Amino acid sequence: MDKDFADWYQAAGITPTPERLEQRWRGIEVLSRDVSNTTILEFVRLFYGLPARDPSTTSRFRDAFKSTDAAFLMQGNDLEVTILAGAVIVTVLSSPEQHLGDVAALAALCGQFEGKRGGERPGFAVARARRHLFRRSADLRSGAADVAVEVPRTFATLAAKPAEGAAAPDPTTTAQGLRTLADAIGSLARSTGSAIKQLQTNGRLQREESNILWWIFGGYSRDLDRPLSEFHRGTACLIAGKELSDVIEVPPGPAAAIAMLDRMILGSAVNERNSTVTLVEALEGAPHEWLKSWAHGNELIGQHGDLWPTLLGAQRFIEAPNSMAWITGVEGVTKVSVRSSLSILSLASQVYNEHRLLRALKG
Secondary structure (H helix, E strand, C coil), rough: CCCCCCHHHHHHHCCHHHHHHHHHHHHHHHHHHCCHHHHHHHHHHHHCCCCCCCHHHHHHHHHHHHHHCCCCCCCCCCCHHHHHHHHHHHHCCCCCCCHHHHHHHHHHHHHHHCCCCCCCCCCHHHHHHHEEEEEEEEHHHHHHHHCCCCCCCCHHHHCCCCCCCCCCCHHHHHHHHHHHHHHHHHHHHHHHHHHHHHHHHHHHHHHHHHHHHHEEEEEEECCCCCCCHHHHEEEHHHHHHHHHHHHCCCCCCCEEEEEEEEHHHHCCCCHHCEEEEEEEHHHHHHCCHHHHHHHCCCHHHHHHHHHHHHHHHHHHHHHHHCHHHHHHHHHHEEEHCCCCCCCHHHHHHHHHHHHHHHHHHHC
């Protein structure tokens, strides 16, 4: 059980008994096993109070807790369901399959739309998601703490020169020696493979960092081959967020991403850091063909648009650029206002996170 589980309940004004906590945690463990990208996104929808894409999701979720506690309510306890869905998300963050943890963290971040989603909602899942992504990024880069190749000690024994006058080994001893040698070679191969894999990762990280630095230093859009400074600030957020995601080679990306977006979009114009923009303004200033090149017909955006307002907004905008219908359509699906003002860096961060999630779902 997570050490903060009781605190999540208390923060929501619910005081469960120790027995109730144990029962609930058993349900969480059941739900967090054998998860997939699809089920993780469904849990995030439950956390944010969005309709599930699979109608059976809610009943299966509640059934997991009903099976551990016959008194668990099957309706009328939405706040507790929100807490439990958040707890499942937090548990998935620790999955041995790091890809699934990244999907859970990114989906939790994208769904809150930089704090603009209405309604009171426990913040623990989003806080843990941020911490997870930061730690993953830091761990990848810390080391590159190079993996040493471990030479099995048995090699020294096997290579030892026989004592002078020693009797020739019998067949049994020889066979045992060959088995020991095979085990030692296998162990050396595994250790060497791990070291090579780490070196490959280190190389990809260095290439990623080099590409990001050249991108920032040049100040040009990779997609549009124009200085980012030529675009409306809101549009620059869209371009920079997408392009920083594009250049990532080792998920989940650099821990200092927000500083990189700051430098790319604002440069030395620090006085504009707190200026605000809406997603509507950003999309209206974006090159139509550029939006169309990656958003038009993208099935993943259509399938999971409720969790990423900027991606769905881009797709709906290019379908009806001269109509207000796309705005009401996006707000109806996502349950957030795309007319809400966001700071420059908040919008850029939202775009960056949504594109990272899109890439993660593509696999």
